[in-house]
Amino acid sequence: MWWKTLSVILLLYVITTGLLVPLKPGITHVTPETFKTGQTAEIQFHGYNTFYSRSAASDIRIWLEYDSLHAVAGQNIRILSDTTLSAAFTFPARLPRPTTSVMLNAIIDHPADGVSLLPGAIEVALDTAAPSGAASWNQTPVSQLHIKSDFTFPYRNVIYESIRNTYFHVPMWFALMFLFIASVVYSVRYLYHPQPDFDRRAAGYAETGLLFGGLGLVTGMLWAHFAWGAAWSNDIKQLMTAVALLIYLAYFILRRSFDEPEKGARLAAVYNVFAFASLIPLLYIVPRMFASLHPGATGNPAFGSEDLDNTMRLVFYPSIIGFTLLGFWVAELRIRFQRVADKAMGLD
Amino acid sequence: MNLNMLFTLLRKEFLLEFRQRYAISGIVLYVFSMVFVVYISSVRVQPPVWNVLFWLIVLFASINAVVKSFVQESGARQLYYYQLADPATLLLAKIIYNTLLLLVLSSLAFGAYSVVAGNPVKDPGLFALVLLLGSLGFSIAFTFIASIAAKANNSATLMAILSFPVVLPILLTLVRLSQIALRVIQDTSYQRDIINLLAIDAILITLTFVLFPFIWKD
Structure with a gap:
């Protein structure tokens, strides 16, 4: 069958590109992190996936930026290694707005690597004792950046390389949703045309959906352990997912609770439709009412447009199709096995 | 479906309950025992905990x-109803009856629990509305699940495992709304939560009427 081949090809593509394509260069941290106004300091920038020595130090530019109008450029830039840069900064005597301290973003522009950014990299506090100094906030505005558009995944602080889990964790939920929809469709068909094959299909798709739900939960917990510090953190989406899986476990118990298979199949089909409909508020209404650690949490249960870039889309969408087709393939095998088993027991 | 039949069926539910007074007395005693057990194990608690404990009492009592409502009537009697009434009317009568029953039970639970553990409710109007909405939501979901569970041998276990996950969105919204009534959290736009709750109820009741005829036939 062509779609089984397609799913294998897509998943091979997803696993190779998803795991091997490098991340864009980024800045992990800056040392030291706190300064005072009017101070002149030597600052070190620590890069990730960077190759600073590939171009001359004079071509590299570094800014500490407050907003598009206020930035301080680094002087006397030196390349210490491929991942370490050092530059001298002289902070102006006043802060860009009347407050006691501001956070500045670090921007490094490198002719070969491109631009990398670290939001809120350092803090500058107002030094009331020494209100003098020649430097100003807008001598060298951030301009003429080298924007690179090569095939790399975005660098994000906190999640780093685990951004690749997007291609495995999220498609599990897509596959689960498609499988549960197929299961409900066959349950409805069973109610109108009670044939044992429709019941087998409904159960087979639900079982495979449950498998993908388990995998989605495990990949999610691994990711949460890395990014949020704990595998289970009382996040509303984790809770709702666990409940959704409980519903389908209850479905299997209900299916087996009757002496006559026909009665069990019919009542399980009814419960499947009912449970699927109550899954909609569980997954799309309730999470909107609570804060979540997941991206796009406030008012939006899915991804925001800023969570994926075009390179990621090239792997993410094939991954959804690949895992969904794989899910239907597994379900098909499960259903065929059950059909043979039922025949052998004389139930069909 | 006609109103006459509905009233007759409702009257039947009340009569049945009146003649089998031990059943309703049992439930009322169950509520009081539970309130007492919860009170003894926690004594006086802060409003957030009071709220959670109160809804747990109401959930289990419900x-x-x-x-x-389905288990107590035997298969033969079900067959008799099947010949006389149509399933939608029968189910509607049961849902209305159970809503009233749950409203009474949750009011009793509230009365008993506030006597022993104090009454932290700051907005009685909203809290009464939450109790009413809660009774309605629980009644729809539990009546339908009870009609499935009654067909199996292990109906008490099935009832719990089938209904807890289904009723969870309703319960979470209720707890949130009653936190607002207790002024545990501040939220002026709670109308949205009430609309959510009514929307969930609407989804469940529509499905109930579509699906009940399939359970009914045996």
Whole structure:
């Protein structure tokens, strides 16, 4: 069958590109992190996936930026290694707005690597004792950046390389949703045309959906352990997912609770439709009412447009199709096995 | 479906309950025992905990009150109803009856629990509305699940495992709304939560009427 081949090809593509394509260069941290106004300091920038020595130090530019109008450029830039840069900064005597301290973003522009950014990299506090100094906030505005558009995944602080889990964790939920929809469709068909094959299909798709739900939960917990510090953190989406899986476990118990298979199949089909409909508020209404650690949490249960870039889309969408087709393939095998088993027991 | 039949069926539910007074007395005693057990194990608690404990009492009391609505009537009597009434009317009568029953039970639970553990409710109007909406939501979900569970041998276990996940969105919204009534959290736009709750109820009741004829036929 062509779609089984397609799913294998897509998943091979997803696993190779998803795991091997490098991340864009980024800045992990800056040392030291706190300064005072009017101070002149030597600052070190620590890069990730960077190759600073590939171009001359004079071509590299570094800014500490407050907003598009206020930035301080680094002087006397030196390349210490491929991942370490050092530059001298002289902070102006006043802060860009009347407050006691501001956070500045670090921007490094490198002719070969491109631009990398670290939001809120350092803090500058107002030094009331020494209100003098020649430097100003807008001598060298951030301009003429080298924007690179090569095939790399975005660098994000906190999640780093685990951004690749997007291609495995999220498609599990897509596959689960498609499988549960197929299961409900066959349950409805069973109610109108009670044939044992429709019941087998409904159960087979639900079982495979449950498998993908388990995998989605495990990949999610691994990711949460890395990014949020704990595998289970009382996040509303984790809770709702666990409940959704409980519903389908209850479905299997209900299916087996009757002496006559026909009665069990019919009542399980009814419960499947009912449970699927109550899954909609569980997954799309309730999470909107609570804060979540997941991206796009406030008012939006899915991804925001800023969570994926075009390179990621090239792997993410094939991954959804690949895992969904794989899910239907597994379900098909499960259903065929059950059909043979039922025949052998004389139930069909 | 006609109103006459609905009233007759409702009257039947009340009569049945009146003649089998031990059943309803059992449930009322269950509520009081539970309030007492919860009180003894926690004594006086802060409003957030009070809220959670109160809804747990109401949840368990509701399950036990509703599960009997199909179990107590034998297969032969079900067959008799099947010949006389249409399933939608029968189910509607049961849902209305159970809503009233749960409203009474949750008011009793509230009365008993506030006597022993104090009454932290700051907005009685909203809290009464939450109790009403809660009774309605629980009644719809539990009546339907009870009609499925009654067909199996292990109906008490099935009732719990089938209904807890289904009723969770309703319960979470209720707890949130009653936190607002207790002024545990501040939220002026709670109308949205009430609309959410009514939307969930609407989804469940529509499905109930579509699906009940399939359970009914045996």
